[in-house]
Amino acid sequence: MQNEPLKDIVIVGGGTAGWMTAAALSTILNGRYNIRLVESDEIGIVGVGEATIPMIQRFNRVLGIDEAEFMRATQGSFKLGVEFVNWGKLGERYTHGFGRIGQDLATVPFEQYWQKMRRLGKAAPLEEYSITRMAAKAGKFMPPRHDVPNSPLRDIAYAYHFDASLYARFLRKLAESRGAIRIEGKILRATQRAGDGYIDAVELENGTRVSGELFIDCSGFRGLLIEQTLQTGYEDWSGWLPADRALAVPCESVAAMTPFTRATAHKSGWQWRIPLQHRTGNGHVYCSRYISDDEAASTLLANLDGKALADPRLIKFQTGMRKQAWNRNVVAIGLAGGFLEPIESTSIHLIQSALQRLIDYFPDSGFDEVERNEFNRQSRFEYERIRDFIVLHYHLNQRTDSEYWLACANMAIPETLRQKMDLYRARGKVVRVDNELFSEVGWTQVFEGQNMPVEGYHPLVDAQSEADIVEYLDSVRGVIAKCVAVMPSHEEYIARHCAARKI
Numbered sequence: 001m002q003n004e005p006l007k008d009i010v011i012v013g014g015g016t017a018g019w020m021t022a023a024a025l026s027t028i029l030n031g032r033y034n035i036r037l038v039e040s041d042e043i044g045i046v047g048v049g050e051a052t053i054p055m056i057q058r059f060n061r062v063l064g065i066d067e068a069e070f071m072r073a074t075q076g077s078f079k080l081g082v083e084f085v086n087w088g089k090l091g092e093r094y095t096h097g098f099g100r101i102g103q104d105l106a107t108v109p110f111e112q113y114w115q116k117m118r119r120l121g122k123a124a125p126l127e128e129y130s131i132t133r134m135a136a137k138a139g140k141f142m143p144p145r146h147d148v149p150n151s152p153l154r155d156i157a158y159a160y161h162f163d164a165s166l167y168a169r170f171l172r173k174l175a176e177s178r179g180a181i182r183i184e185g186k187i188l189r190a191t192q193r194a195g196d197g198y199i200d201a202v203e204l205e206n207g208t209r210v211s212g213e214l215f216i217d218c219s220g221f222r223g224l225l226i227e228q229t230l231q232t233g234y235e236d237w238s239g240w241l242p243a244d245r246a247l248a249v250p251c252e253s254v255a256a257m258t259p260f261t262r263a264t265a266h267k268s269g270w271q272w273r274i275p276l277q278h279r280t281g282n283g284h285v286y287c288s289r290y291i292s293d294d295e296a297a298s299t300l301l302a303n304l305d306g307k308a309l310a311d312p313r314l315i316k317f318q319t320g321m322r323k324q325a326w327n328r329n330v331v332a333i334g335l336a337g338g339f340l341e342p343i344e345s346t347s348i349h350l351i352q353s354a355l356q357r358l359i360d361y362f363p364d365s366g367f368d369e370v371e372r373n374e375f376n377r378q379s380r381f382e383y384e385r386i387r388d389f390i391v392l393h394y395h396l397n398q399r400t401d402s403e404y405w406l407a408c409a410n411m412a413i414p415e416t417l418r419q420k421m422d423l424y425r426a427r428g429k430v431v432r433v434d435n436e437l438f439s440e441v442g443w444t445q446v447f448e449g450q451n452m453p454v455e456g457y458h459p460l461v462d463a464q465s466e467a468d469i470v471e472y473l474d475s476v477r478g479v480i481a482k483c484v485a486v487m488p489s490h491e492e493y494i495a496r497h498c499a500a501r502k503i
Contacts, residue, residue, distance in 0.1 A: 003366035007034055010212035012187065012202060012225055014039035017334025017351050018218035019168045020059075022175035024355045027063050031179050038202060038210055040186040050274045050281045051079060051261045051345040052159040054098050059352045063174065071498035073170045074162035075277040078259050078490060080136040082344065086265040087450055089398045094449030095260060096344070097133035099157030101126065101441050102476050105469075108458045110476075111444050113469050115428045115457040122470055124477055126448050131155055131480045136260040140487035141494075152483050159345070161261065161274045161281075183210060190215075190229040198329045198367075199225055214329055214363065217336040226322055226332040233323040240391045240413065241319040243269055243341055247297055248283040248313050252306030255280075259490040263343055266299050267291070267402040272342065273305070277500045280305055284312075285341050290404045317341075319387075325379040326372050331358055338383055343393060346386050346437070353382060353437075385436040388417040389443070396421075396450040421452070428454040 009025060011018050014037060022037045029035070060070060070076065081097035088094070102110030110129070117123035127133040131152040135141060145153040176182065185204035193200040201211040202225075217225040226232050238244060253275065262273040269286030284300035291299075297312045321338030325331065332338075333354045340346055357378055361371040395413050399405035413421075423429055424447050430440040447454075461469070488496070 003364040005032075005364050006213045008212040009033050009035045009214045009216065010202065010210055011035070011037040011216045011218055013037075013218035013220060013334075013336070014168060014172070014182075015218065015220065015334070016164050016168050016171075016348060017220075017336070018216075019171035019175060020348075020351050021216050021218055021333055021355060022180040023063055023171040023178075024059070024359075026175045026178035026180040028359060035175075035180045036183055036210060036212070037175075037180060038183045038185060038187060038204070041184065042186055050164050050276070051082075051161050051272070051342065052348050053345050054157050054159045055349055055352060056159055065174070068498040070170065071160070071162075071494070072500045074160075074166040075279075075500045076160050076162040076498070077257050077275050077277060077494060078141045079159040079161050079261060079345075080132040080141065080156075080259045082261045082263055083136070084263050084265070084393070084446075084449060086399070087263070087270075087393060087397060089451070090401060092449075092451075094445070095127060095133045095136055096442060096445045096449070097127070097130050097136060098159065099130065099132045099155050099441075101444070102129040102473075103152075105472055106460075106464060108460050109440070111428060111440075112458040112461050113464070114473065115454060116461050117466075117469055117473060119457070120466070122466070123473055126445070128477050129473070129480065131483055132157060134480055134484045135487055136258070138484050138487075139256055139258060139489050139491075140484055141259045141490040142487045152480050158259075161276055163276055163278075163281075183208070187224060190225055192229070196328065197230070199229065213365065214331070216358075217330055217332045218334050220335045221317060221339070223322065223332060223336045225330045226324075226327060226336055230327045230330060232327045232332075234318070235320045235323055236318055237320040237387060238318060240387065240411065241341060241394070242287045242289065242407075243285050243319070244317060245288050245293070245296070246283050246285045246315045246317070246341075247293070247300050248281070248315060249300060249304070249311070250279045250281055250309045251304040252309060253278070253280050254306035257491050257494070261345060264303065265397075265399075265405075266303075268404045269296070270343065271300060271303055277494065278502070279309060285343070287404060290402070321380070321383045324376050325354065326375045329363075329367055331375075333358075337379070340383065340386055340390060343390055344386070344438075349437070350382070350386075354379065381434065382437060384414070384416065385433070386438070388414055388420065389438045389446070391417055392421070392443075392446055393450070396446070396452060398451060424452060425455060427456045427458055429458070 081095045083095045085093045144156040187202045188205050190202045199215050201209050203209050257275045264271045268291035272283045274281035284296050286296045317339050325337045334351050361375045394408040430443040
């Protein structure tokens with residue numbers, strides 16, 4: 001039997017998660033539901049999620065966002081990948097670039113031919129077969145050229161860096177223009193209806209009562225509805241990812257506006273560097289068991305490109321996820337649903353994917369338990385697989401200069417990650433399970449960048465002669481080099497197409 005459709009949706013909390021939710025629902029639901037967002041100017045937002053992955057382009061397309069307008073409004077820059085410094089051994093660096101590596105040949109993936117030639121000393125470094133990695137290294141950028149057949153220029157994949165506060169402001173304007181209503185106020189409590197414990201309203205300090213049928217919890221780490229009210233429970237993953245704090249600080253831009261995020265490993269954690277048009281975003285993620293807050297701040301401030309524009313802001317967190325992302329009539333999105341440190345820029349993507357699942361399993365007044373369970377199963381799978389990828393960065397290190405890195409190298413890891421590592425060690429093979437977020441190419445780049453030993457390669461590689469494979473590799477590498485040579489610099493492209501007003 002078809003139940004009655006819902007009418008009232010209440011989003012608790014603003015920031016990136018809240019306004020992404022409001023913008024998406026006000027666009028997709030097309031005015032058929034009442035969408036209200038409750039937030040307080042007194043409560044700050046975390047606002048450190050300034051780097052993204054390419055799937056955000058899909059979100060922007062669905063919302064009808066013009067890229068140049070978006071980039072100007074958020075002081076944005078383009079991102080071709082993440083550069084990792086000191087993650088394998090001290091002094092080493094590699095880039096996890098977006099998009100493909102190489103071109104197809106015969107029956108096995110490009111990387112398998114490269115594995116054989118690498119063993120024979122006849123292959124260049126893996127990065128030289130990736131247009132995004134070579135463009136990033138050269139400081140170049142342009143969007144893909146779909147009018148050029150059989151060219152690496154078609155394979156350019158990219159994402160964005162942007163100011164998270166400006167992004168929330170940009171989305172708020174869009175959401176309100178499409179019917180979402182913002183209610184200012186600090187929530188005092190949530191009330192539950194008798195019998196089933198569903199949330200029926202939130203009450204504000206000023207006495208206002210905001211009732212609803214579906215509640216989206218975007219209240220950040222507090223989990224005001226999902227945890228404080230419904231006591232859903234939290235699964236702690238600090239045994240695998242022990243970092244529990246971050247210090248964030250912006251600084252003046254003095255170096256080139258690089259088209260990549262940089263993650264530099266320090267003795268007890270790592271530091272992010274995110275170039276924007278008006279400043280550079282920085283932060284130090286660390287474990288408080290190995291370093292004090294003052295020491296962490298000193299490390300951060302000593303490794304900035306330019307003058308700090310504020311005092312470092314402390315953020316405390318616990319890596320893990322809510323035991324249910326959807327409990328009763330509450331869906332937790334963003335930090336309310338879980339936290340994975342931003343080493344691979346997945347925070348905003350997790351908001352986006354949760355919204356897609358909510359649309360896929362959008363409820364009526366019956367709140368079907370089977371669909372809610374499937375939503376939770378998919379949420380758990382996504383979080384666990386991203387967790388494994390992040391754990392790999394820590395576990396696959398060869399550093400001996402600190403207790404922190406030695407502990408990471410020797411820790412027990414999830415069995416799902418152990419299987420991935422064992423399979424890669426055997427023949428350099430990655431299996432992407434059930435469309436998990438990170439592809440074979442992403443795993444391969446981290447395995448290789450952090451010196452994972454590989455014992456063999458696919459036997460069908462030997463169906464091609466060494467001479468043919470060498471010619472093939474050289475051709476791919478040469479074409480990519482020529483393509484990168486004609487690309488404009490990152491700063492030139494922004495100046496020409498989407499430069500923001502100076503502030």
